[in-house]
Structures are given as structure tokens and as C-alpha cells.
Amino acid sequence: MKLIHVKKVLSAITILIVLSLNAGSLFAQGTGRISGKVIDQKTSETLIGATVNIEGTTKAAATDVEGHYVLSGLAPGKYTILVRYIGYQSKTVSDIEVKANGNTPLDITVAPAESQALKEVVVRSTYRKESVGALYAIQKNSVSISDGISSELIKKSPDRNTSDVLKRISGATIQDNKFVVVRGLSDRYNTASLDGAPLPSTEPNRKAFSFDIVPSNLVDNIIISKTASPDMAGDFAGGSVQILTKDIPDENFVTVGIGYGYNTQSTFKDFKSGYRSAIDYLGFDDGTRKLVSNFPTTSQITLRQLPAKQNIQAINTLNNDYNVYTSKALPTQNYQVTIGNVKEIGENKNRLGTTVALTYRNAQTIVPDFIQQYDNVDYRSQQNKFSTNVGALANFAYSFGKNKITLKNLYNRVLDDQFTYRTGPNTSNSSNDNRFYAYDLLEKALFKTTLEGEHGLGEKSSKLKWNLSYSNILNDQPDQKKVNYTQHNAGEDFVAQITNLNKENARLFSHLNENIYAGKVDYNLPVNLFKQSTLKLGLSSQYRDRTFDARFIGLVLNTNDPNSDAVRLRPIQTLFGPNAIASGLYNLDELQNLTDRYTANSTTNAGYAMLDSKIGEHVRIVYGLRAEKFDLNLVTKDPTAKAVNLDNLDLLPSVNFTYALTAKANLRASYYRTIARPEFRELALFSYYDYELLANQQGNPDLQRTVIDNADLRYEFYPAAGQIFSVSAFYKKFQNAIEPLIQDENSTTNITYFNSKSAYVYGFELEARKSLDFINSSNFFKNTTAYANLSINRSKVTNPTDGIPRLEKSRPLVGQSPYVINAGLQHTEMNNKLSINILYNRLGERIFFAGGGRFSSIYEKPRDMLDFQIGYKVIKSRGEIKFSGSDVLNQRYNFVYQLDGKPYAPSGTGTTFKNYSMGSNYSLSFNYTF
Incomplete structure (x- = not known):
């Protein structure tokens, strides 16, 4: 079994080297792009098939199954975009600055139409207001009572692994430097999942997942759900710890760190x-x-x-x-x-x-x-x-x-x-x-x-x-x-x-x-x-x-x-x-x-x-x-x-x-x-x-x-x-x-x-x-x-x-x-x-x-x-x-x-x-x- 794991590590290293050799080609473009998600202002649900286009041009994109859109090949400068979706008010967002070889992130909220009138209602916003509004909507509209921490906050702490990060979240503490306690309930009353799939107990002598096993820099965000909904596994009482790692990045990059x-x-x-x-x-x-x-x-x-x-x-x-x-x-x-x-x-x-x-x-x-x-x-x-x-x-x-x-x-x-x-x-x-x-x-x-x-x-x-x-x-x-x-x-x-x-x-x-x-x-x-x-x-x-x-x-x-x-x-x-x-x-x-x-x-x-x-x-x-x-x-x-x-x-x-x-x-x-x-x-x-x-x-x-x-x-x-x-x-x-x-x-x-x-x-x-x-x-x-x-x-x-x-x-x-x-x-x-x-x-x-x-x-x-x-x-x-x-x-x-x-x-x-x-x-x- 050890040989199998060595091969897995070597395979990952091989992939990394191959990609590194091609890294120089990732950044040769002189254009930039705008990317983000279109979400329902009332529920924060992502909208599939919404149309996002650059005003005054034919350049447009449709949101995918995650509500994500990408507008690429944009010359540096400022742009205004228009968002349309059936049954929702249209919205324009102005003052969006695009830089060469860069990505401008922008999540956009749209509200359901107030009536079925044929006249189109267009809501106007600016880049700064829209970025703030989207973040606010996501915070406010979560289904259950939960607390979490994002990769940005993780970067601003000295935390080296996930167990260090978890103690920053409201109601959570860490025991023995690796086991989570939520709302005073010991590790055996909490569960963990990674990328939507359950994590097992890592310990031979207790029911617990050792969170020090996951490095913090590989984490996109962590959410602890403190209440349950029917779509969640039911075997917890304190909290359900959900760890998400990164998949499609917003832009190409190579990051090297030493400490x-x-x-x-x-x-x-x-x-x-x-x-x-x-x-x-x-x-x-x-x-x-x-x-x-x-x-x-x-x-x-x-x-x-x-x-x-x-x-x-x-x-x-x-x-x-x-x-x-x-x-x-x-x-x-x-x-x-x-x-x-x-x-x-x-x-x-x-x-x-x-x-x-x-x-x-x-x-x-x-x-x-x-x-x-x-x-x-x-x-x-x-x-x-x-x-x-x-x-x-x-x-x-x-x-x-x-x-x-x-x-x-x-x-x-x-x-x-x-x-x-x-x-x-x-x-x-x-x-x-x-x-x-x-x-x-x-x-x-x-x-x-x-x-x-x-x-x-x-x-x-x-x-x-x-x-x-x-x-x-x-x-x-x-x-x-x-x-x-x-x-x-x-x-x-x-x-x-x-x-x-x-x-x-x-x-x-x-x-x-x-x-x-x-x-x-x-x-x-x-x-x-x-x-x-x-x-x-x-x-x-x-x-x-x-x-x-x-x-x-x-x-x-x-x-x-x-x-x-x-x-x-x-x-x-x-x-x-x-x-x-x-x-x-x-x-x-x-x-x-x-x-x-x-x-x-x-x-x-x-x-x-x-x-x-x-x-x-x-x-x-x-x-x-x-x-x-x-x-x-x-x-x-x-x-x-x-x-x-x-x-x-x-x-x-x-x-x-x-x-x-x-x-x-x-x-x-x-x-x-x-x-x-x-x-x-x-x-x-x-x-x-x-x-x-x-x-x-x-x-x-x-x-x-x-x-x-x-x-x-x-x-x-x-x-x-x-x-x-x-x-x-x-x-x-x-x-x-x-x-x-x-x-x-x-x-x-x-x-x-x-x-x-x-x-x-x-x-x-x-x-x-x-x-x-x-x-x-x-x-x-x-x-x-x-x-x-x-x-x-x-x-x-x-x-x-x-x-x-x-x-x-x-x-x-x-x-x-x-x-x-x-x-x-x-x-x-x-x-x-x-x-x-x-x-x-x-x-x-x-x-x-x-x-x-x-x-x-x-x-x-x-x-x-x-x-x-x-x-x-x-x-x-x-x-x-x-x-x-x-x-x-x-x-x-x-x-x-x-x-x-x-x-x-x-x-x-x-x-x-x-x-x-x-x-x-x-x-x-x-x-x-x-």
C-alpha cells in the first residue's frame, strides 16, 4: 500500500512539472477579462443561462450551471456590462476596470421582476456597489445557521493547517491541536466533509478527524453548519465541517512559497x-x-x-x-x-x-x-x-x-x-x-x-x-x-x-x-x-x-x-x-x-x-x-x-x-x-x-x-x-x-x-x-x-x-x-x-x-x-x-x-x-x- 501512495505523490509531482514547463505561455496575452457569478438577490441561488454582454459591443457570455460567466479578450480600459434573465429585472454595471493580463472578479445580483409587464426595467449600479451588494446578499441568504471563513481571511492569519483555522470560527475550538469541538460538543459529535464527500475518522482510538492533515493553503473556504437541513448527512450534533478546495481558478497563475x-x-x-x-x-x-x-x-x-x-x-x-x-x-x-x-x-x-x-x-x-x-x-x-x-x-x-x-x-x-x-x-x-x-x-x-x-x-x-x-x-x-x-x-x-x-x-x-x-x-x-x-x-x-x-x-x-x-x-x-x-x-x-x-x-x-x-x-x-x-x-x-x-x-x-x-x-x-x-x-x-x-x-x-x-x-x-x-x-x-x-x-x-x-x-x-x-x-x-x-x-x-x-x-x-x-x-x-x-x-x-x-x-x-x-x-x-x-x-x-x-x-x-x-x-x- 505504501508503494501505491508513493506512486500517487510522484504522479502529482509529474503533473506539476509538466504544467510548470508550460507556465510561461499562460501569461503572454495582453488582454484581460471579467468573470463572476449571477445570483438571485433574494435567495443567492445562482442563475443558469443568464446573458451578460459588454454594452456597445457584440461580446457576450451565458452563465453556466454554477451561474458563472467569463468575458475574455478585453483590451485594458473601463467597461459597462448588461445582464438579462427571463423573469428578472435587467441590470447594468458600470466603471468596471480591466487590466492587461488580469482578471476582474464581479458577482452580480439581479432581482425578480415586479410584474409581467412587457416594458423592460433596467437597474443601474457601479462596480464597487455591485461587488459589495453581491457579498452582502450571499451572507444574508444562507439556508441554515452557519459560520465560516474564506481563503482571504486564512491568508491573513499565521495558521498552517485546517485545525488552526477552525479555532477562528464562532463556537469552535480545537482539542489536542487537531480535533474540533463545536458548541462545546467533543469531536465525536461533529462530522467533516471534503468537497461534498464525507471524511472518515483518522484515529485508531477515537471517533475524530485529524484536521491538521489538511494544509490551510489548499483550502478555498470552510463552513461549519450548526443546524441541519434534509440534504445534509444527519450524523452530527455540534457542527458539520465542510471543507472546499479550489477547482477552476479565475485566472492563470503559478505561486511559489517558502517559509x-x-x-x-x-x-x-x-x-x-x-x-x-x-x-x-x-x-x-x-x-x-x-x-x-x-x-x-x-x-x-x-x-x-x-x-x-x-x-x-x-x-x-x-x-x-x-x-x-x-x-x-x-x-x-x-x-x-x-x-x-x-x-x-x-x-x-x-x-x-x-x-x-x-x-x-x-x-x-x-x-x-x-x-x-x-x-x-x-x-x-x-x-x-x-x-x-x-x-x-x-x-x-x-x-x-x-x-x-x-x-x-x-x-x-x-x-x-x-x-x-x-x-x-x-x-x-x-x-x-x-x-x-x-x-x-x-x-x-x-x-x-x-x-x-x-x-x-x-x-x-x-x-x-x-x-x-x-x-x-x-x-x-x-x-x-x-x-x-x-x-x-x-x-x-x-x-x-x-x-x-x-x-x-x-x-x-x-x-x-x-x-x-x-x-x-x-x-x-x-x-x-x-x-x-x-x-x-x-x-x-x-x-x-x-x-x-x-x-x-x-x-x-x-x-x-x-x-x-x-x-x-x-x-x-x-x-x-x-x-x-x-x-x-x-x-x-x-x-x-x-x-x-x-x-x-x-x-x-x-x-x-x-x-x-x-x-x-x-x-x-x-x-x-x-x-x-x-x-x-x-x-x-x-x-x-x-x-x-x-x-x-x-x-x-x-x-x-x-x-x-x-x-x-x-x-x-x-x-x-x-x-x-x-x-x-x-x-x-x-x-x-x-x-x-x-x-x-x-x-x-x-x-x-x-x-x-x-x-x-x-x-x-x-x-x-x-x-x-x-x-x-x-x-x-x-x-x-x-x-x-x-x-x-x-x-x-x-x-x-x-x-x-x-x-x-x-x-x-x-x-x-x-x-x-x-x-x-x-x-x-x-x-x-x-x-x-x-x-x-x-x-x-x-x-x-x-x-x-x-x-x-x-x-x-x-x-x-x-x-x-x-x-x-x-x-x-x-x-x-x-x-x-x-x-x-x-x-x-x-x-x-x-x-x-x-x-x-x-x-x-x-x-x-x-x-x-x-x-x-x-x-x-x-x-x-x-x-x-x-x-x-x-x-x-x-x-x-x-x-x-x-x-x-x-x-x-x-x-x-x-x-x-x-x-x-x-x-x-x-x-x-x-
Whole structure:
């Protein structure tokens, strides 16, 4: 499978080189063009077949299935265009300036005709007014309650990947630097899609998509829908995150970017690591860490069927390099190349567009003082992480007449190699001190391809849209190595714990492979109902197929050998040296548990019907019903273990009501039912020891799906295009909410999952984005925009009554923050050549780890995050230099709990569970567009 992905990356590079060789021909023209979309002023629906022509000439274009038009071959100068469409008022837009070799973007709104009179009414506008009006109409006329961020705002932040971007959106936060929390609901209650097709869970031990896998520069825009409509998948409660990548560019371009970053506690400091191969820098393991194909089977090892010679041979196939290498941590490196190409074909000026991009990032970070204090431990660790991210995007689109076909491809690969050195006492095993070593490599890869078609049909602007997609997720831990030395009394020698095998010192070899096949079709038809209505029907299907395999293997010392005591005193570098292995001091051993290997598949078939109706001038209602049929099967390799089967049919009604209070203000209300299904991992009995969490994680095959009833109310006011003030309130009631169940009665904590009897969440959100020109009419205030969003959340879940006395009878949902604050200032100077962006983020105390019978819930304490970016455009604005800083305050992450057998009081001091700092990051980058 690795070879297949290498070929995919090489293919993308080949395409990029070919296009680059032809890049010089892309910009040889001396003319310019005007392009954009024609949209309905009342609904923001794009209009198919509208005529757009240059006044006083015969040059004209018709809008395609996306409402897009292109007027090309225009000599530099100013133009006026005329837009006509049956049943709508005609509109002229003047003062449109066209520059040589440039594209002038212009979206145009047109209003329905007031009467059927034959006399044509022509509405007049200017380029500036029309650009502002189109943006305003799109903002105001969205169907559901949603928040988002565009590529332009992404460029103005120091965010490197999608997870960094998401925390800028109202009501959204990020956990563990990669998992999204929306409205206080943890990652398992949110879904993600890329280019209209669902994204799978990237994690082997939780239901979550790791958003750090998608580089931010490949994103066109991100929208989080917080309410549901029937045409959306129904398996979310917090938000549906929709990521769109770029397809047909507005003009031809080649953009090259390079950047370097400095971390205050890592860069140029001593960096500790285990074995490293050269191609780790390319995001691929070289294969020497993985088990060879003819490695002994589990039964051969556990039944002691290996003769001494074969035992030694098998051990020697493992990567037994336990050296700790020291180097200097290099600066963070970022490189990216993006090519956009658009061509007009034939007399009808059909458009063929291509966007191809390659991204590369490497970072070496050090956490010098990672503190852990839980139960009987008091640990201090140094963590060193080597991380490489390689991404490739290749999107192709062809628009002809009322049709558009798009093929979008994304490949991304992340290699994280973390070395941890930990010291400190653990009184549960009577140790005065420990020296713990962990060499932990994780490889994640995502490949996704989507073929999509959009077709305008008939005279009524009906539309047929379909897509087919395939996704592949890989998540490999080819050799997680852990070794612990203990010292029982001060002054004694440290002794390696290698006389028996358990999950705290075993080597983990795991492989997760998941394929997702999905398809859907949607049909839109305008109907004569009320003032204006659109009927939308659709079908979709998704099939998931996962295989997971884990083996816990280790070398166990033969204590009958007279040299065994001396071997246990060896340093880590020679503990498993060739001489000890060759002399037969070690036996190969394995922890046999057939539930550590499982296969699973699920099928989700759905159909829906909905109406989008304008009733009078002010009322719009989007309402309908979605039906989803879900089937799941999961089996382990253990024939005695219970097979998991789920079979659910859910009817999911929804209604979204919008009342236009004024031309600039809306009142919205909605009700909708959604669900949350258990993830494969939450159902599988596979038990995994997390050495960082100091706990075992295991699934529960008896979990049921969650049903959520949701209600929302929102007031929104748009004082001008790009500006907003909104207040929202929401309430969610859960049946069978899925929550972690903590069993901490034994020496090692066990985490599994349960369905709570009752749970609810409620809260409100406030968002404001406004130019400061109301303070003063000077250019300084006109060019300064302030924005802020505030989310206040409350939740309650009832802990299980399973016969175990629990400290907390009820608690907030895991991951739910009582408040989230995002704020910022954006300022431009020197005719937009200089841009300054300052960003602030803070979230309230939230549960990281639910409480059990002995210890209270663990809370993550609030911390302030301050980021900034300064950009300056050079070389006729084709190049831009950016200086960025992220987490400049560098406040420590602090997680606390109550040690004395009492529930933790929020906002209290508590006892430290873990405490660490990631350092501040500063970077300098340069981008140039040819």
C-alpha cells in the first residue's frame, strides 16, 4: 500500500512539472477579462443561462450551471456590462476596470421582476456597489445557521493547517491541536466533509478527524453548519465541517512559497530522537521498523514453537536500535507550489480549469518539562517530536453549456516520530525513581478522489448534481518501543524491567486501513408554490470497510542465565545489543489477545425530500424529511467474542425559518433531529495502553446510537458587506449520549464508553465584525476591522449507575467549554500593500478526562493565546513577505483534578494531572505569484 501512495505523490509531482514547463505561455496575452457569478438577490441561488454582454459591443457570455460567466479578450480600459434573465429585472454595471493580463472578479445580483409587464426595467449600479451588494446578499441568504471563513481571511492569519483555522470560527475550538469541538460538543459529535464527500475518522482510538492533515493553503473556504437541513448527512450534533478546495481558478497563475519558523524552546536546542532514516523527511518510514513478511505468527511465539536459532533470527529482523541520538533542532520549514490554469475552448467558450499544488512542512519541537502527577506517579518528561507533512492536490474541472464535470484529488501524509524520556517515582510499584524511554512513530495518510457532475435541465433552471468518491485512510504504528528502568531505593542501580511482557513495555505493531466508497445525487426543481419555491430530492449511499491489526511483541530476558542480572544493568543503547541477542539471552514473546484484530464495515443509505419556499416578501422556510438506514458489522479474530451488529432506521425531520425583519436583518429559528453513531473503535474490544494518558482504552460492543433533538434561534444584522452582528441561542437534548466511562478502581485506569440515560446542552453565541469607521471617517479607521465571537455553553450528563460508587453523579460533557472567546483586529495600509492581523483566543475550563470512583474529572484550565501576522506586498504586489507569531504568550497547558476523593470544583486549584509548554512560534515566509 505504501508503494501505491508513493506512486500517487510522484504522479502529482509529474503533473506539476509538466504544467510548470508550460507556465510561461499562460501569461503572454495582453488582454484581460471579467468573470463572476449571477445570483438571485433574494435567495443567492445562482442563475443558469443568464446573458451578460459588454454594452456597445457584440461580446457576450451565458452563465453556466454554477451561474458563472467569463468575458475574455478585453483590451485594458473601463467597461459597462448588461445582464438579462427571463423573469428578472435587467441590470447594468458600470466603471468596471480591466487590466492587461488580469482578471476582474464581479458577482452580480439581479432581482425578480415586479410584474409581467412587457416594458423592460433596467437597474443601474457601479462596480464597487455591485461587488459589495453581491457579498452582502450571499451572507444574508444562507439556508441554515452557519459560520465560516474564506481563503482571504486564512491568508491573513499565521495558521498552517485546517485545525488552526477552525479555532477562528464562532463556537469552535480545537482539542489536542487537531480535533474540533463545536458548541462545546467533543469531536465525536461533529462530522467533516471534503468537497461534498464525507471524511472518515483518522484515529485508531477515537471517533475524530485529524484536521491538521489538511494544509490551510489548499483550502478555498470552510463552513461549519450548526443546524441541519434534509440534504445534509444527519450524523452530527455540534457542527458539520465542510471543507472546499479550489477547482477552476479565475485566472492563470503559478505561486511559489517558502517559509522558515523558530520555536522559542526548540529551535537550535539539543534534540533527542531514536532511529531516523533519510526518507522520514519525505513522510515515509523506510520499512526497517515494520515486521518482515515472514515474521513468526502469534501462535508460533506464544506456544513456544520456535527453536533457539529461529528465535534469534526472528529477533534480529526487528529494528533493535535503541540509541538516543542528539542533534540540533532545525527551524520549521514550509514549501509550497500551486499552479492554476484556465482555458476557454470553442466558440461557446467552455472552460477547462486545473489547480495543482504541492506542500511540504517539517518541524522539530521539544517539550522540555512535561509534568504528570496522577494517582501514585510524579513524572517529569522531555518530549521530542519530529514531524513531516507532505500534501498534493490535483483538481480538474470542465464547464460546458449548462454542465460542469469536476475531478478533485487530495493526498496528504503525516509522519510523527516522538521520543520521550521520563523520570520520577511511581509508588504503586514501590519505585523510588523510573527512567522510561518511548520511541513512538505514527504514520497517517489520506487519499481522496471525488468525481462530481452538475447539470442544468429544462427551462425552469432545474439542476441535477451528483458525485462519486473514494477515500482511503491509513494509520500505522510500525514499532512503538517502550522500556522502563526502576530504582527501588535511593542510591541503588536502575534495573531494566524486561523479565516479563505487558502492554507498558511491549512493542506495538499496528496497522489500520479503511476504504470509503460514497455516492449521492440531488435534483432541484423550481415549483409554483407560494411566492417562490424549490423542490429538492436526493439519494446517497456510503460504504465503509476497515481492517485493524495490532500485535504486542517484546523481548523477555531469560532469568535462568547467569548473565541476566548484568544485562539488566546495561544502558538503553546496549540493552538489546547484538551480543546479548546472539547468546540467546532473550526469548521472543507476545501478548495474545484475538480481540486486538478486527474487521468492520458499515452501510448508510439515505433519501430526502425538502422544500425551500419564499412566502411573501419576508418569510423563507426550508423544511423536509431525511431517512437514513444504517447497518454495521464488526467481528474480531476471537471466535468467542460477541459480534457487533447495528441495524437502525432513523427519520430526521427539520425546519429552518427565516424572517427578513429589514433589508439588513434576519430572524432565524430552526428545529431538527440528528443522530450520533458509535465509531468502529468505540465498539471494538481492542485494548490499548496509552503511556501518555497512563490508562488503557477499550471499546464497548453494546453501545447504541444517540438521538439528538436540536432547537436554535438567531438574530443577525448586516450593516455592510463583510460586516455582521449576530446573537444565537441553542438547546440540544440527547437520548443515549455516548460518553467515556472511567474505571479507576484498579492500579491502571481503564477507559471505555457508555450510553448515558440523559444529557443536554444549551448556550448562546455572539458574533460581531465591524469596520471602525464609526469612530472616525479617516482612512486609518476605515481600513481597520475589529471582530469578536463569544460562545457561552452549559451541559449536563448523568453518570452511569453501574454499582460502582462515583464521585460525580452528574457532570458537564467531556470537551465542553463553558465559554469560548475569539477576537481580532485587521488593518491595511498603503493601498492594501501592508496588512496587520492580531488574533486572540481563550476557552473556559473544560473536562479533558471524565472522573471515576476514586478521582474527580480532570479539567483543562483556561489559557490565553495571542497570534499575529504582518504582511507586505512587493514587486507590483505579486510577492508578499509575511512575519507571523503564534502563541506568543506561551502560557503553560495545565490540567488539574481533585486528589482527596472529592469532586473537583471548577475554577479551583486542584492537583496537577499534566502541565507543559509548547513554546512560541515565529515564522518568516515569502510567496510570489508569476
